[in-house]
Amino acid sequence: MKEPDVFVVADNVLSPLGKTTAENFSQLKQNISGVRLQNSDISFDDFYASLFDENETFIKDGDNLYTKFEQLLIASIGDALQDSGIDTKDKKTVLIISSTKGNISLLETEQYAPDLQKRIALSTSAQLVAEYLGFTNPPIVISNACVSGVLGIITGMRLLRTGQYEIAIVAGAEVISEFVLSGFQSFQALSPQVCKPFDKSRDGLNLGEGAGTIILSTQKKYAQNIKVLGGAISNDANHISGPSRTGEELAFAIKSSLNDAALQPEDIGFISAHGTATVYNDEMEANAIALSGLQNAPLNSLKGYYGHTLGAAGLIESVISLQSLREELLIPTLGFKDNGVTARVNVCSELLPIRAKNFIKTASGFGGCNAAVVFGK
Amino acid sequence: MLAEKYITAISTISSNAVSKNEAKVFENPNAGLPEFLLSVYQHFQLNYPKFYKMDNLSKLGWLASEVLLQDSFAGDSYQSEEVGVVLANANSSLDNDLKYFDTIKDVPSPSVFVYTLPNIVIGEISIRNKFKGEHAFFIQDTFDADFIEKQVSYLLDKNILQACICGWVDVLEQDYKAVLFLVEKNKKELSILFSAENMDKIFKDN
Numbered sequence: 001m002k003e004p005d006v007f008v009v010a011d012n013v014l015s016p017l018g019k020t021t022a023e024n025f026s027q028l029k030q031n032i033s034g035v036r037l038q039n040s041d042i043s044f045d046d047f048y049a050s051l052f053d054e055n056e057t058f059i060k061d062g063d064n065l066y067t068k069f070e071q072l073l074i075a076s077i078g079d080a081l082q083d084s085g086i087d088t089k090d091k092k093t094v095l096i097i098s099s100t101k102g103n104i105s106l107l108e109t110e111q112y113a114p115d116l117q118k119r120i121a122l123s124t125s126a127q128l129v130a131e132y133l134g135f136t137n138p139p140i141v142i143s144n145a146c147v148s149g150v151l152g153i154i155t156g157m158r159l160l161r162t163g164q165y166e167i168a169i170v171a172g173a174e175v176i177s178e179f180v181l182s183g184f185q186s187f188q189a190l191s192p193q194v195c196k197p198f199d200k201s202r203d204g205l206n207l208g209e210g211a212g213t214i215i216l217s218t219q220k221k222y223a224q225n226i227k228v229l230g231g232a233i234s235n236d237a238n239h240i241s242g243p244s245r246t247g248e249e250l251a252f253a254i255k256s257s258l259n260d261a262a263l264q265p266e267d268i269g270f271i272s273a274h275g276t277a278t279v280y281n282d283e284m285e286a287n288a289i290a291l292s293g294l295q296n297a298p299l300n301s302l303k304g305y306y307g308h309t310l311g312a313a314g315l316i317e318s319v320i321s322l323q324s325l326r327e328e329l330l331i332p333t334l335g336f337k338d339n340g341v342t343a344r345v346n347v348c349s350e351l352l353p354i355r356a357k358n359f360i361k362t363a364s365g366f367g368g369c370n371a372a373v374v375f376g377k
Numbered sequence: 378m379l380a381e382k383y384i385t386a387i388s389t390i391s392s393n394a395v396s397k398n399e400a401k402v403f404e405n406p407n408a409g410l411p412e413f414l415l416s417v418y419q420h421f422q423l424n425y426p427k428f429y430k431m432d433n434l435s436k437l438g439w440l441a442s443e444v445l446l447q448d449s450f451a452g453d454s455y456q457s458e459e460v461g462v463v464l465a466n467a468n469s470s471l472d473n474d475l476k477y478f479d480t481i482k483d484v485p486s487p488s489v490f491v492y493t494l495p496n497i498v499i500g501e502i503s504i505r506n507k508f509k510g511e512h513a514f515f516i517q518d519t520f521d522a523d524f525i526e527k528q529v530s531y532l533l534d535k536n537i538l539q540a541c542i543c544g545w546v547d548v549l550e551q552d553y554k555a556v557l558f559l560v561e562k563n564k565k566e567l568s569i570l571f572s573a574e575n576m577d578k579i580f581k582d583n
Contacts, residue, residue, distance in 0.1 A: 183493065
């Protein structure tokens with residue numbers, strides 16, 4: 001039996017640049033970045049990152065009951081659901097949450113005790129968010145490093161294909177606290193300026209906060225919408241904190257996702273790359289893109305606007321790319337000037353009118369994970 | 378038609394004991410967790426120096442995978458991309474997160490920070506065995522055998538994978554439990570049908 005098509009119903013990006021997809025896209029078109037020099041309690045040294053204002057609240061009621069991480073999820077999912085007519089209580093509706101560190105910042109503000117262990121658990125947050133929004137099915141939680149967001153979309157697509165559910169709401173969020181920031185500092189992975197993906201002088205990443213949501217459905221009433229066409233995951237089996245030397249494994253995920261989508265490389269109109277602006281990630285990723293026959297497709301990395309939002313990145317960057325497909329306008333790679341990767345890839349450096357039918361979103365992360373997902377009209 | 382799928386090996390590590398295919402193969406009753414894990418490593422003569430730098434979650438999951446695959450897995454009969462790993466737990470990497478958080482007060486340690494993600498254990502198993510296929514790490518309150526069965530079945534039925542390790546690996550301080558299943562398409566001598574019920578029963582027996 002042929003699997004049903006999976007359509008995109010609605011989406012949201014909640015970031016320091018705006019509270020809706022439209023607000024975010026409008027800022028990006030004006031080349032406005034959320035990354036700026038931060039002077040914050042979470043670090044002795046100033047650092048570049050895209051962070052929310054310290055006292056910003058995200059939901060109107062009960063903001064004392066929910067952590068910032070949970071509020072971001074509630075607000076992002078809530079906006080995507082607005083006017084969608086979707087019944088979260090329906091047994092055919094499922095919620096998928098992606099994050100790497102969730103509520104870990106509670107370690108910094110609370111005394112550690114068995115109660116706190118439960119409060120930090122990602123399942124607790126997912127349950128609270130699900131209850132707030134009225135879901136009856138238990139939520140699914142994914143924590144798979146920086147591919148969590150893309151893996152969430154792929155998991156949702158597959159659950160819908162099997163017919164187990166008709167609606168999947170996939171959301172990811174990340175909060176930057178001392179825990180995460182100090183870790184990336186200890187790795188010497190942070191750039192002392194706004195990051196420069198794929199550039200010759202790139203020198204590390206910026207971190208970012210935010211949330212993103214994509215609502216997927218197999219229902220025929222959405223048949224005119226953009227589809228999730230395919231996706232795949234792979235592992236480098238090489239190193240837990242450094243990417244593959246060759247990019248072959250990410251290339252395998254890209255090729256598998258194209259296969260799943262029944263598309264050829266030339267069908268891909270643009271690439272939303274991971275592009276963290278670390279020396280090794282971008283080099284590996286460019287290799288993988290070339291190995292997949294996608295070196296001519298215009299490519300962007302949004303890390304110069306959002307920083308690396310970790311488990312939310314796959315969602316935020318997919319949503320912006322969906323908007324690019326709708327508005328026929330590719331957002332440039334802020335910070336990119338001169339090609340600094342060996343493989344010749346086509347990095348987009350200014351706002352580019354495009355007539356694309358499909359795009360691919362890639363991601364890679366610690367643990368050697370790689371992911372790719374294909375969307376199309 | 379969907380392919381038949383079998384659990385061709387089972388390993389469990391819990392309560393200071395190690396089992397293979399539901400038979401106890403090692404125990405070390407009074408040891409604390411780090412000592413116990415080291416004694417498992419030594420008992421099975423695994424000779425893999427990377428073991429020493431792993432956090433407890435990775436050690437536990439990696440040891441369980443070694444016991445699972447030893448004498449039970451013909452890695453040569455699969456391509457790297459055909460083998461994957463699907464795991465779940467309740468506490469993510471909190472056991473190691475607490476240890477990393479302790480280092481922040483002094484000098485944040487990159488070698489501890491890298492283990493502050495639950496999927497690193499999948500990375501360790503993949504590096505050891507050159508598994509390059511699909512993988513995923515899910516966080517669940519308690520082991521959801523039904524969900525895991527559906528995830529793994531999708532991967533095998535669609536020929537995305539030909540073999541998959543799946544199960545539960547959880548550590549928080551002195552509480553720990555690992556239950557791993559090797560799922561393949563060919564029936565072997567001791568294999569049982571791959572089903573949520575069979576996984577659930579074995580999980581609860583341990």
